[in-house]
Amino acid sequence: MGTKKLQIVDQNTGEIIENVQFTGGYHLIYTNTDDIGKLRHIRKLDNAKFGDKHWIKNWIYRPIANKLIRKFPELRHIKPNKILFIEDMEWEKPEGGKPKKHWMARINKTNKQFADMSGYEYILETRNYFIERMDRAQIIALIYHELRHIDQWGDLQPHDIEDWDNMIATLGKDWATTKAEIENLIDDDIIWRELEPRAKQLDVFGLKQFNNFAKGKENC
Numbered sequence: 001m002g003t004k005k006l007q008i009v010d011q012n013t014g015e016i017i018e019n020v021q022f023t024g025g026y027h028l029i030y031t032n033t034d035d036i037g038k039l040r041h042i043r044k045l046d047n048a049k050f051g052d053k054h055w056i057k058n059w060i061y062r063p064i065a066n067k068l069i070r071k072f073p074e075l076r077h078i079k080p081n082k083i084l085f086i087e088d089m090e091w092e093k094p095e096g097g098k099p100k101k102h103w104m105a106r107i108n109k110t111n112k113q114f115a116d117m118s119g120y121e122y123i124l125e126t127r128n129y130f131i132e133r134m135d136r137a138q139i140i141a142l143i144y145h146e147l148r149h150i151d152q153w154g155d156l157q158p159h160d161i162e163d164w165d166n167m168i169a170t171l172g173k174d175w176a177t178t179k180a181e182i183e184n185l186i187d188d189d190i191i192w193r194e195l196e197p198r199a200k201q202l203d204v205f206g207l208k209q210f211n212n213f214a215k216g217k218e219n220c
């Protein structure tokens, strides 16, 4: 990843209007005056900090989603580039109190304004706390599970019993909570070799303690 230069030049006068150097990703929105001003996006922003405690992790989860969608007909209507994958890097399981189920991942629909500005219609949020404790097959199963919430019409459905039964039948009842060896749904090592060292690097940015944590909702 070298340094990049973004330059916007007025084609008529040659004037340089923007001149930016940067080393990370980018997301450009531009418009034309002759097509009713529609927002157009160039999105190459797959690994970046997002808000106080989240990290955009499209570069990790989108390839998994792509492979799952290619493999499973029940996911075929889903478009992974409409999903923003973010990970909460700071949430930790609270100590004490009564035992409670905490969500490991959840999916939400974005509102119209966010969708128009960002190009993303869904946000799939994971918690690094759990991801770090899962093996790759479990992470893939978790993503599969979250994608199953998106129905044929693009709406989100709460858990249906069949879906859960299906996960348990395929992967065993502890598919999401233990380090058990479970069958890898896509059986692909390549993404993972890439994942580990870089994921560790990113944790450097997530060291701050964070006390608040979002309450779990449906669709997790």
Ligand SMILES: [Zn+2]
Binding pocket: 145, 146, 149, 159, 219, 220
């Ligand atoms: Zn769910």
